[in-house]
Amino acid sequence: MNRRSLKGLTLLAAGTATAGALMAAPAQAATTAATTTATTTAETCSPWSLQSGLATQVCAAITGDSVQFLGRVGLAGPPSPDFPPQPQVLSTTLSGQVAGGASLGSTAQNVNFLASTVTVTGPTGTVACGSTVSGTFAVTKFGWGPSPVTVNATVAC
Structure with a gap:
């Protein structure tokens, strides 16, 4: 072989080794990500309730023995092209308690x-495993009274 052919083979081998190393890097990263322990959050939600063109829902997000309540407000249906939604200031109340406690x-x-x-973040607490928690979410605006929604969930741990 002449010098030029030998130099080309050397560059080809170096390029192949570099490509092999680069291709192996994502596999190592994926292995690292797969071994990370993830905390599981279970979310129990009430059905959506209709109130003056809006839909409301309350959820209990449970991670281990920790509970957080969330309230959600959305449109009850698609907006009408003839009457686009108008900005509204809504008053919300979100509460949580341990059943019987x-x-x-x-x-x-x-x-x-x-x-x-819109999601409203509510109270958070640590609860004994096996307990049942209850959350209530209410939305009001001038001219309408509250129409609260409630959720009950068991903290399984």
């Missing part, structure tokens, strides 16, 4: 709502 707290806040679903 202590209150986990309550939050009250105003939220700006247009057309996208």
Whole structure:
């Protein structure tokens, strides 16, 4: 072989080794990501409830023995092209408690709502395994009274 052919083979071998190393890197990264322990959150939600063109829902997000309540407000259906949604300031109340036991707290806040679903973060607490928790979410606006939705969930741990 001449020098030029030998140099070409050397470059080809170096390129192949580099490509092999680069192709192996994602496999190592995937292995690392797969061994990471993930915490599982189970979410139990009430059915959506209709109230003055809006839909409301309350959820209990349970991770181990920790519970967080979430309230959601969305449109009850698609907006009408003739009457696009108008911005609204809604008053929300979200509370949680252990069934037959202590209150986990309550939050009250105003939220700006247009057309996208809005999530309200509520009380959080640590609860004994096997306990049942209950959450209530209510939305009001000038001219309408509350129409609360409720969820019950068991903390399985």
